Amino acid sequence: MQTNEKAPQNIAIPEQAPLASFDYKKYLFLLVANWYLFVIAGLIAYVYAYFQNKYEVPIYAVHSTLLVKSDDNPENYLEGLNFFRKGKNIENEKGVFKSYFLNNMALKELDFDVSYFVRGRFRDSELYKNSPIVVELDTAVNQAKYLALNITILNEREYKLQSKFINLDKVLNFGENYKDERFNFTIRLRNPENFQRKFLVENYYFFVNDLHSLTNQYSGKLKVDMYSREGSILWLWLEGAVPAKEADYLNKIIDVYTRQGLAEKSEIAIKTIKFIDDQLEGVTDSLQVAADSLEDFQLKNNAVDLSRRGDLLYSRLEALDAERALKGVNNRYYRYLLSEIERGTDVIDVILPSVMGVQDPVLSGHMQKLFELIEKRHMKAFGVKSEIPSLAKLDYAIDKARNALVKSIKNNISAINESESQIRAEILTIQGQIQHLPATEREMLNIKRKYDFNDQIYTYLLQKRTEAGITKASTNADTKVLDKARSKNARYVSPNVGKNRNKAMMIGLLVPLVFVFIREFLNNKIRNRADIESSTQIPVIGAVGHNSKLSNIPVFEKPKSVIAESFRSLRTNIQYLLANQERKIINVTSTISGEGKTFCAINIATIIAMSQKKTLLVGLDLRKPKIHLDFDMDNTVGMSTYLIGKTTLEETIVPTFIDNLYLALAGPVPPNPAELIDSKKMSDFLEIVNQEFDYVIIDMPPVAIVTDALLISKQASVNIYVMRQNYTTNQAVKLVNDLHGNDKFNNIGILVNDVQASRSYGYGYGYGYGYGYGYGYGYGYGFSYGQGYYEEDAEKVGFFKQIVQMLTFWKKKDKTA
Numbered sequence: 166m167q168t169n170e171k172a173p174q175n176i177a178i179p180e181q182a183p184l185a186s187f188d189y190k191k192y193l194f195l196l197v198a199n200w201y202l203f204v205i206a207g208l209i210a211y212v213y214a215y216f217q218n219k220y221e222v223p224i225y226a227v228h229s230t231l232l233v234k235s236d237d238n239p240e241n242y243l244e245g246l247n248f249f250r251k252g253k254n255i256e257n258e259k260g261v262f263k264s265y266f267l268n269n270m271a272l273k274e275l276d277f278d279v280s281y282f283v284r285g286r287f288r289d290s291e292l293y294k295n296s297p298i299v300v301e302l303d304t305a306v307n308q309a310k311y312l313a314l315n316i317t318i319l320n321e322r323e324y325k326l327q328s329k330f331i332n333l334d335k336v337l338n339f340g341e342n343y344k345d346e347r348f349n350f351t352i353r354l355r356n357p358e359n360f361q362r363k364f365l366v367e368n369y370y371f372f373v374n375d376l377h378s379l380t381n382q383y384s385g386k387l388k389v390d391m392y393s394r395e396g397s398i399l400w401l402w403l404e405g406a407v408p409a410k411e412a413d414y415l416n417k418i419i420d421v422y423t424r425q426g427l428a429e430k431s432e433i434a435i436k437t438i439k440f441i442d443d444q445l446e447g448v449t450d451s452l453q454v455a456a457d458s459l460e461d462f463q464l465k466n467n468a469v470d471l472s473r474r475g476d477l478l479y480s481r482l483e484a485l486d487a488e489r490a491l492k493g494v495n496n497r498y499y500r501y502l503l504s505e506i507e508r509g510t511d512v513i514d515v516i517l518p519s520v521m522g523v524q525d526p527v528l529s530g531h532m533q534k535l536f537e538l539i540e541k542r543h544m545k546a547f548g549v550k551s552e553i554p555s556l557a558k559l560d561y562a563i564d565k566a567r568n569a570l571v572k573s574i575k576n577n578i579s580a581i582n583e584s585e586s587q588i589r590a591e592i593l594t595i596q597g598q599i600q601h602l603p604a605t606e607r608e609m610l611n612i613k614r615k616y617d618f619n620d621q622i623y624t625y626l627l628q629k630r631t632e633a634g635i636t637k638a639s640t641n642a643d644t645k646v647l648d649k650a651r652s653k654n655a656r657y658v659s660p661n662v663g664k665n666r667n668k669a670m671m672i673g674l675l676v677p678l679v680f681v682f683i684r685e686f687l688n689n690k691i692r693n694r695a696d697i698e699s700s701t702q703i704p705v706i707g708a709v710g711h712n713s714k715l716s717n718i719p720v721f722e723k724p725k726s727v728i729a730e731s732f733r734s735l736r737t738n739i740q741y742l743l744a745n746q747e748r749k750i751i752n753v754t755s756t757i758s759g760e761g762k763t764f765c766a767i768n769i770a771t772i773i774a775m776s777q778k779k780t781l782l783v784g785l786d787l788r789k790p791k792i793h794l795d796f797d798m799d800n801t802v803g804m805s806t807y808l809i810g811k812t813t814l815e816e817t818i819v820p821t822f823i824d825n826l827y828l829a830l831a832g833p834v835p836p837n838p839a840e841l842i843d844s845k846k847m848s849d850f851l852e853i854v855n856q857e858f859d860y861v862i863i864d865m866p867p868v869a870i871v872t873d874a875l876l877i878s879k880q881a882s883v884n885i886y887v888m889r890q891n892y893t894t895n896q897a898v899k900l901v902n903d904l905h906g907n908d909k910f911n912n913i914g915i916l917v918n919d920v921q922a923s924r925s926y927g928y929g930y931g932y933g934y935g936y937g938y939g940y941g942y943g944y945g946y947g948f949s950y951g952q953g954y955y956e957e958d959a960e961k962v963g964f965f966k967q968i969v970q971m972l973t974f975w976k977k978k979d980k981t982a
Contacts, residue, residue: 210673790831803832
């Protein structure tokens with residue numbers, strides 16, 4: 166029958182061992198083939214979520230709402246007495262609640278010094294006020310912090326104190342003091358009248374908290390936000406393991422915040438009253454002296470009346486004295502203000518000008534600007550470290566504003582001093598005119614003038630003191646608690662059992678899914694016929710299924726098996742390649758070890774011999790002989806001994822237990838295998854056996870490791886290149902293309918070995934024998950014997966693998982259809 170040599174390119178792959186193709190079912194098959202990964206990952210994820218929910222401490226959240234008077238609601242209790250600031254800035258107050266100072270003050274007023282716990286099966290629970298014991302610390306002693314001490318209640322009178330950290334094991338009575346180099350405390354029953362038997366079986370422990378660490382902890386976890394953007398209601402939120410404890414803390418910090426606000430207001434009023442009292446002290450004495458002098462004079466002179474001229478001069482003096490008295494009060498206030506500012510007192514804490522009746526818009530403007538800058542800095546100071554540069558800018562602006570205020574105060578003092586000098590000059594002029602009055606009238610006028618002068622100052626200061634006292638008595642807080650924190654209203658936060666379980670299951674599904682697809686993406690192995698055909702024009706002449714049999718000659722042992730049928734189809738395709746050729750020499754090689762070339766060579770020779778053709782199988786892998794093991798023969802005589810002339814052809818070629826199949830084993834490993842194969846005697850051997858046998862099958866070494874196969878490739882009629890599915894890399898296709906393109910291999914065909922329907926897209930290893938070690942020779946494609954030359958370990962079909970094969974039966978049916 167005449168055939169074209171290119172016909173093998175269109176030879177169909179046997180239906181018994183189809184190659185997978187890239188289709189939409191590929192990814193579904195990947196998931197099915199790796200179902201056990203999803204089961205294992207799912208179980209691990211479920212168990213993890215179960216124990217996470219069991220061991221994680223439950224967290225609850227409590228909240229409170231607080232109404233804060235904002236800047237839009239100024240609070241002036243008395244007209245003209247404007248020393249109370251406007252309402253609070255909401256953003257500032259959020260920072261105040263987060264401040265270390267306020268949280269520290271709150272903790273000092275709470276009984277959080279000791280934390281009590283009871284041990285549980287999965288987790289320990291904090292008891293707070295439900296603890297059966299109370300630890301009374303000696304506050305004069307620095308106690309060891311966070312060192313757990315175990316308590317075992319023995320009865321109503323005794324308990325055992327233990328600690329593995331400090332080698333402590335001691336029985337004490339309740340109420341008995343315990344003291345060592347680390348501790349000094351006394352433990353009592355919280356409620357001796359309500360002693361319960363469960364106290365005897367439960368294990369308790371406690372430790373002493375560090376106030377500084379506790380302050381930072383609560384300051385960090387306290388959340389403060391506005392209830393709405395338009396209003397001035399603050400929402401305070403706190404999470405913790407004990408709702409009652411967190412509620413107590415929220416209520417306490419709000420109480421401390423409110424008291425701090427009231428204290429700030431009262432402090433301003435108190436400072437104002439003290440300043441006025443200091444002024445009144447000096448004025449009162451002067452007023453008393455003047456009053457006594459006036460009374461004595463009137464008693465001695467029977468109430469002398471002033472003349473019309475004297476009355477006129479007195480009126481002018483009285484007006485000047487009143488002006489001088491007011492200037493004096495203002496001068497003393499300015500000097501007080503200058504002293505406080507230069508001393509570094511915060512402008513927020515000084516008496517404002519309006520309190521003393523000083524109406525100076527320029528001074529008030531400087532003080533208002535300084536006040537706003539300080540408020541802004543306070544708000545920034547509650548932020549994070551990234552705001553430090555902006556704080557430096559604010560500090561510079563504050564210093565600049567403070568200097569401007571000091572300059573303004575000094576200018577005012579200078580102006581008052583000059584004004585007082587002018588007033589004194591006018592008074593001296595009038596006093597000169599008074600000298601022309603009668604002595605009695607003149608004396609009466611001077612005494613009365615001193616009395617009225619001190620009386621005016623006294624009356625003015627007394628009025629201001631009364632106003633400050635009324636305001637102090639009527640101070641109200643700038644805040645109002647709308648909702649107190651209550652443990653009954655606590656909201657469960659975590660662990661979210663359903664969410665944790667769903668998250669774990671999702672991760673349990675995603676991890677193997679990602680693993681499978683990444684593994685598939687990084688897989689550079691030949692997985693199907695399309696991988697080969699898309700990279701080479703060399704025809705694929707056959708595909709051999711996976712050998713799960715114990716024998717390495719399944720075509721003889723199981724002639725009706727699927728794999729035997731695969732080799733029959735391959736035999737037919739080889740006949741196409743050998744059409745019209747006189748030589749029937751077939752080379753079988755591969756890229757690297759482990760691809761099954763020897764397995765294929767043995768079974769090709771066997772299947773041809775079973776068709777009544779006299780066949781010779783030649784082992785030319787002189788470096789690692791293997792064929793003799795499969796036929797259970799002695800390897801002392803073979804090609805190596807024949808090529809060196811030690812044995813004859815008749816001694817070298819021996820029959821086998823398979824009819825029509827003869828063997829020429831490799832023989833002992835020679836020191837120069839390449840030279841022997843490239844010798845003239847090797848060529849003569851091929852000529853002789855080509856005449857005596859119908860077919861000659863040669864098992865050659867891998868081409869990427871040694872050059873032996875290339876030495877006689879020209880003398881072969883057909884070169885069969887074995888590639889193993891999911892084992893041979895794509896680089897092997899490039900190598901065979903180079904060999905074919907450089908005309909080193911003629912009439913070449915590719916045989917795909919170890920095709921498994923259940924592993925069309927997976928990983929797997931083949932058949933039942935192997936080599937132990939390898940060479941180091943290569944062609945620059947990254948192949949070496951380190952990849953396991955002749956390491957073809959037997960693979961047993963396990964239970965799970967059988968299940969996968971059953972699940973993917975539809976794939977084989979669909980492909981064969």
